[in-house]
Amino acid sequence: MTESTAKLVATPGQTIGPFYGYALPYEKDNQLVHRAHPGSIRLHGVVTDGNGDPIPDSMLEIWQADENGRIVQETGSLVRDDHTFTGWGRVAVDNVGHYTFTTVNPGATEDGKAPFISLVIFARGLLNRLFTRVYLPEDTEALANDPLLASLPEERRRTLVAEREPNGDLRFDIRLQGGDETVFLSFPGV
Amino acid sequence: MTPEAPEESFENSHTLDPAATADSQDTINQEISDIHAAYRKGVEAGEAEETQPRIDFAPYRSSLLRHPTKDLHHTDPETIELWSPAFGQRDVHILESDLTIQHNGEPLGERIVVRGRVLDGDGRPVRNQLVEIWQANAAGRYIHKRDQHPAPIDPNFTGVGRAITGDDGSYQFTTIKPAPYPWKNHHNAWRPAHIHFSLFGTDFTQRMITQMYFPGDPLFSLDPIYQSITDQKARDRLVATYDHNVTSHEWATGYTWDIVLSGSNRTWMEDEDAH
Numbered sequence: 001m002t003e004s005t006a007k008l009v010a011t012p013g014q015t016i017g018p019f020y021g022y023a024l025p026y027e028k029d030n031q032l033v034h035r036a037h038p039g040s041i042r043l044h045g046v047v048t049d050g051n052g053d054p055i056p057d058s059m060l061e062i063w064q065a066d067e068n069g070r071i072v073q074e075t076g077s078l079v080r081d082d083h084t085f086t087g088w089g090r091v092a093v094d095n096v097g098h099y100t101f102t103t104v105n106p107g108a109t110e111d112g113k114a115p116f117i118s119l120v121i122f123a124r125g126l127l128n129r130l131f132t133r134v135y136l137p138e139d140t141e142a143l144a145n146d147p148l149l150a151s152l153p154e155e156r157r158r159t160l161v162a163e164r165e166p167n168g169d170l171r172f173d174i175r176l177q178g179g180d181e182t183v184f185l186s187f188p189g190v
Numbered sequence: 191m192t193p194e195a196p197e198e199s200f201e202n203s204h205t206l207d208p209a210a211t212a213d214s215q216d217t218i219n220q221e222i223s224d225i226h227a228a229y230r231k232g233v234e235a236g237e238a239e240e241t242q243p244r245i246d247f248a249p250y251r252s253s254l255l256r257h258p259t260k261d262l263h264h265t266d267p268e269t270i271e272l273w274s275p276a277f278g279q280r281d282v283h284i285l286e287s288d289l290t291i292q293h294n295g296e297p298l299g300e301r302i303v304v305r306g307r308v309l310d311g312d313g314r315p316v317r318n319q320l321v322e323i324w325q326a327n328a329a330g331r332y333i334h335k336r337d338q339h340p341a342p343i344d345p346n347f348t349g350v351g352r353a354i355t356g357d358d359g360s361y362q363f364t365t366i367k368p369a370p371y372p373w374k375n376h377h378n379a380w381r382p383a384h385i386h387f388s389l390f391g392t393d394f395t396q397r398m399i400t401q402m403y404f405p406g407d408p409l410f411s412l413d414p415i416y417q418s419i420t421d422q423k424a425r426d427r428l429v430a431t432y433d434h435n436v437t438s439h440e441w442a443t444g445y446t447w448d449i450v451l452s453g454s455n456r457t458w459m460e461d462e463d464a465h
Contacts, residue, residue, distance in 0.1 A: 008311050008450045011427050012242050012419045014401040015250075017386065019334040023324030023350040024388065050255035063394045065270055075278035078320075078352075088275030109269035118270050120397050125252030127243040127418045129399060130262075148265045156260075176256050186262035187271070187395040189311055189453030 013128035018057055020122075021092055025059070028080035030091035032062075032103040039067060042169040043134065043162070044100040047093050047121070050177030054097025058123035060174075061090045062101055062134070069107030069115065105136055105170075114142035114149070116160075121174060121184075130184040134172045135161045152183060159183050213251075213376040215412060221249040222417045229420040241424045249414035251375050267395050267455050274394050277320040277354060287353040289323075289365040297347035299328025299366035301442040304402070304430060307359040310391055311453030315359025322388040323363060325349045330371035330383075339372055364442065370409055382409035382416060389449060396451040403429045404445070 016024075033040050047058045064087050065071050077086040085104075093099045106115045117134040135143060143149055149157050159182045162170040175181045225247070233239055245257040290297055308316040326332050326349060329341040333348050349368075353361045368383045384401040391397070403416065410416055410425075419425045427450075436444020 007453065008309060008313055009241050009424075009427070010311060010452045011398075011400060011449045012424050013398045014243065014386075014418075014428070015415060016399050017401075018336055019326075019332040020324060020386070021336075022332070022334050022348070023386070024322060050259075053255075055256065061397070063270060063273075063275055071270055071273050073273070073276040075276045075280045077275055077277065078281035086275055087270075106270075113269065116270075118394050120394070122399055123256055125250070125254075125256035127245045127247060127250065127253055127257070127415070129397065130245075130258065131395065131397075148263075148268075151265070152263070177259055181258050181260060183260075184258050184262050186264050187267045187452075188264075188455060 015124060015127050016059060016122040016129075018124045020059060021057075024090065025092045026078060026090075028082075030089050030099070030101045031080060031082075032064075032087065032089045032101060033085060034082045035102050037104070039104050040102055041105060042100055043103055043117070043172060044098065044169065045171055045173040047097045047099065047123070047174045048176065048178075052175075052178065054093075055123055055125075055176070056093065056095050056097055058093045058097065058099075058121060058126075059090065060093070060099055060122075061088065061120045062103070062117050063088045063120075064103065064106040064117040065109050065115070067104045067107050069109045069113075071109065108139070108142065112142055112145065114139055114146040119172075119174075121176075123176070126176065130176075131187070132174070132182055132184050133160050134170070136170070137161050137164050148185075155180070156183050215376060215378055218249050218376050218379075218414055219412065222414060225249070226417070226420055233421075239423070240419070240421045243418040244420060247414065247418040249375075250418055251414075253418075267393065271394050272456050274319070274390050274392055274396070276318070277390070278318055279354060281320065282352045282354050287351055287361070287363050289325075289347065289349060289351045289363065292348055293346040295346040297327065297344050297366050299344075299347075299369075301364070302367045303362060303364050303436050303438070303442045303444045304385065304447060305360065305362035305436055305444070306430075306447040306449060308355050308361065308389060308391075308449045308451065309359055310396065310451050314454070315357070316355055316391050316451065317357050317359060319355045319390045319392075320388075321353045321355060321361045323351045323365075323385050325365065325385040326368040326371050326383075328366050328369055330369035332371075337371075341369075341371070367404070367443075370407075375414060380409050380412070382407040382413050387449065389451065391451040391454065393454050393456055395455065398451065400449075401428060402447050405429055405432055
């Protein structure tokens with residue numbers, strides 16, 4: 001590679017603002033798989049602020065491996081043909097801050113790794129995006145060995161582990177501020 | 191994409207909630223000035239320069255209850271986070287990058303071309319990635335039901351565009367120069383004219399949304415969203431450059447704006463990581 005190796009300074013982020021609703025959401029944006037797809041689940045929850053009130057103008061995106069832990073590089077997320085699994089989805093929360101994705105449980109990307117879904121949060125009032133992880137609750141041994149979870153005290157750790165509902169759905173609430181606020185992540189170079 | 195039906199009723203739409211607009215511009219300016227002065231003092235004392243907005247920035251009132259109070263937790267990106275979703279021509283038609291041809295007639299306003307490159311922190315072009323933009327029209331009005339300020343909707347302008355970057359990371363949009371618009375952060379609050387940009391990199395950790403501004407906007411110093419970036423050099427990175435080489439004869443004025451995403455943590459870092 002002949003390209004410069006000098007580090008460039010990243011462009012600053014800014015809030016998504018209040019008016020993304022006519023621009024970014026699109027048909028079936030939150031349906032990574034069709035509801036009738038075998039093994040489909042609902043991932044859902046509520047986004048709340050420092051008063052515990054729902055935030056009605058937040059947008060979330062998820063990015064995940066397929067059921068076998070395979071990271072796919074398929075185009076077509078914006079045209080959703082109900083057959084291609086792209087691993088990525090977007091949703092604008094509703095008027096009471098609730099969101100729903102239709103997806104599948106991600107598999108472990110390596111043996112013994114705790115499966116998780118990467119999630120990014122945008123909102124009016126939030127000046128830069130926030131990253132977090134949605135861990136599946138089942139593989140307790142893998143969860144215990146996960147480097148991120150192991151570095152957190154229990155009351156913080158549990159904000160990253162989704163709750164499995166009796167019908168198989170995943171519940172994951174996002175609290176932007178407060179005593180039980182969700183753990184948000186920063187990465188090297190970010 | 192189905193834009194929500196705009197409501198054309200402007201009745202009482204400019205009647206603001208007094209409680210929400212009690213603060214004066216002077217109050218906001220003073221708060222911004224105090225935060226910036228403390229930041230500069232810190233830098234002089236050897237603290238690191240900031241490159242991103244503060245997420246805890248009280249002059250932007252909506253941020254008060256919407257920012258985490260605990261530090262972001264540092265972690266190494268793993269597996270899925272080291273990849274990004276793939277987009278391509280299947281997702282975006284080439285005409286979606288021209289916001290002036292989406293309706294039967296020509297939109298009103300100053301036709302502009304905005305072009306640039308999407309790069310990662312090592313200067314590598316981000317190829318074949320999705321760029322989405324949205325913006326107000328030439329009167330400062332968004333096609334959004336929550337934007338009810340009394341400025342006209344342009345039936346020939348929606349203000350939404352998409353593009354897929356080229357092999358050199360390049361993108362180009364043809365659009366209309368947006369106008370400033372009023373908001374309710376404080377009394378007589380106006381946003382500088384801007385275009386919203388949504389960007390993906392090669393790693394999902396590079397995902398970002400930001401706003402591009404126009405050079406010389408008199409509203410910069412008054413705007414708590416722009417000023418949430420405490421460092422002047424960092425703020426300047428959001429301002430496009432007027433570029434006469436992009437301007438075309440009797441057609442459109444041109445602006446250039448390059449976007450740098452955070453560094454990639456993918457395997458190709460390894461050969462450069464020797465230091």
